[in-house]
Amino acid sequence: MARSPARPAQAAAPAPTASANTANVSRDDLLKYYRDMLLIRRFEEKAGQLYGMGLIGGFCHLYIGQEAVVVGLEAAAKEGDKRITSYRDHGHMLACGMEARGVMAELTGREGGYSRGKGGSMHMFSKEKHFYGGHGIVGAQVPLGAGLAFSDKYKGNDNVTFTYFGDGASNQGQVYETYNMAELWDLPVIFVIENNQYAMGTSMKRSTKSTTLYGRGEAFGIPGEQVDGMDVLAVKAAGDKAVAHCRAGKGPYILEMMTYRYRGHSMSDPAKYRTREEVQKMRDERDAIEHVRQLLLQGKHATEDDLKAIDKEIKDIVNDSADFARESPEPAESELWTDIYADADPAPQTA
């Protein structure tokens, strides 16, 4: 029996979803989405600034524009669920509750960072928040995410793993090896394709004749759908559905999130592969944060002053994280030689 997609494919550029605009959502939830998305945006803007000042080195991939995807999906998660993503990972960490200070200090390569300065922008982890990285090889996180789901199924709990990757990673062979095994073994993994429409500078239509990416799961029997990734309520609704599918033991699910990144692929992106007008149009017409802001104001859930207070609170968190990231010392030189091998031998779990 073919499990057909729940929604018809959309055009490459996301369109507003009328149903989500009127979805039943509480004031507190809306305010939380607004706050969480704004934190990511302001954090990333600050990271861009610190990069420009030379405080952040190497590669730095900003998430600006895509905030609704992680915030909407985190709203569908419960304690114990896992998440893993690529190198464009700051937003995922903030959304799952990791501290802005620890993330920013990792960006500056300092002792106070999540990896004590040894991972950098692309390699952060949090056992406490079930965040498993932070992976720099495009597509490698896909089988890793399925492996996390394998561990939960093996243990017999009902946790799910959110495995995020981009439209670019969708052309890696290991994604399809993973789809095959994930469906074969009914692994509780949600494959979240963040389709921001550009793999570095290569647009989707220059890299594939597939019209959708979620549709590629059909060959393996994995259901999926395309979602307006600029609408946090649509993302949350799709996330709820996917999570229910996985928790019920029905195997993996694919969510193709149609989204858009406003900034370049990394900090050194010449931005020659798309027009300024295209970017500006998305910012003006489809911005995920502005969308929720309007819902809050029009629904009289918040006043301009309420939102200003949130803006200030976020700004304070971000500035505090930047101060912390500057003041935290570089790791001790002895750190060069630590964490290469684990030496603990934990007691075995008896059969």
Place this chain on the structure above:
Amino acid sequence: MATEILMPALSPTMEEGTLAKWLVKEGDTVKSGDILAEIETDKATMEFEAVDEGTVGKLLVAEGTQGVKVNTPIAMLLAEGEDASAASAASSASAEPPARTGTGENSKDEKGEDAGAAPAAARSAVEAVSTPEPDESPDWPRGTAVKQMTVREALREAIAEEMERDETVFLMGEEVGEYQGAYKISQGLLERFGPRRIVDTPISEMGFAGIGVGAAFGGLRPIVEFMTFNFAMQAIDHIINSAAKTLYMSGGQMGAPMVFRGPNGAAARVGAQHSQDYAAWYAAIPGLKVVQPYTAADAKGLLKTAIRDPNPVIFLENEILYGRTFDVPDLPDFTIPFGKARVARKGRDVTLISFGIGMAHALEAAEKLAGDGIDAEVIDLRTLRPIDYPAILRSVQKTNRVVTVEEGFPVASIGNHLSAWIMENAFDYLDAPVINCTGKDVPMPYAANLERLALVTADEVVEAVRKVTYR
């Protein structure tokens, strides 16, 4: 307070650039995301966006200016209610990038003071944990009963015992279950442990290696079987980038406690793509441990240690050795620690250092040499990461001559590494150059006669020993 807008670094290597064009003028109001200027780097012309909102107070650098250093103030941004006079009063105390400190002396290990008595400064994490004195204790107590067992049976017993001991241990790979193992290592395990823990995979090395690493991140102890290590090249990104590096990249928060195992090296007449020894490849990687056993006792004791080790372990087996029989101690829980070489034969005149199937050639050569009155000591390294340097040092100090024996390619071989280490740490004890006996620098041929020529032989080892002993 007015904010200085600084010349940004727009790539990892940019130190200066050209302020090609201003897209705002003094008095313009801007908000976050507005394009302020176009800046030319050595690679491209890039747009520079505002981060804060405010009014452009003063443009400090004219458009067209070349060689503007990163972090130079290029404009002043005024907050609400400020006028241009605030711009000049603004502090220029912008954050300086941290001074980059040199590597200094701390990277040296304190054990490095006496190269004659101890290995020199640790240059790798595995060296650092080596003890200065070789551990020459026997692998099992004298008087222990032994049983005859093939390497295949020993490996199977190790897996079964560890799966009994630890519920989180499972085996995955191609044909490990219903087929009973492509080389029968896992024979009977599916019946004993069931399909939840003996997991047949499709032919997807990259995919199942990655799933195995993810399962290890998630708290399990996977044993990933490669039908042969030749196929693991499809999966090597996960072995190295995902398994070996994560503990370090996560600041010690999480790693991959797991074993990648399977036959490695030449079998017989299977041609170039199925006949390669990967010992030197994996031994080069910090974060991995690498084991290559020769005897059945070592196969069992080291595989049990590998499964218990909290790090990713590469366990290199050999198809030709699977059917060979050795003594294995009849003990309920027999393990061998990593980093402890085995002196397979004591001798005075020359040290032969080998591992895996190379040991067969080394021991055969030692027998032949004994007939000619040359008394060879034969050391089986057993683990290549960590390497038992103290055992090597002790033997070199005694025999003053070394020949290494391995099946792998000659360039960047384990023998090359040992030669360099011995030269640096025991130069004064050497009475002859170290010779590396290796496989030949050719892809493995199919023809029987050519294959014989491509592999290392006992006769080549004998010849090398004659050279270093000048006899």
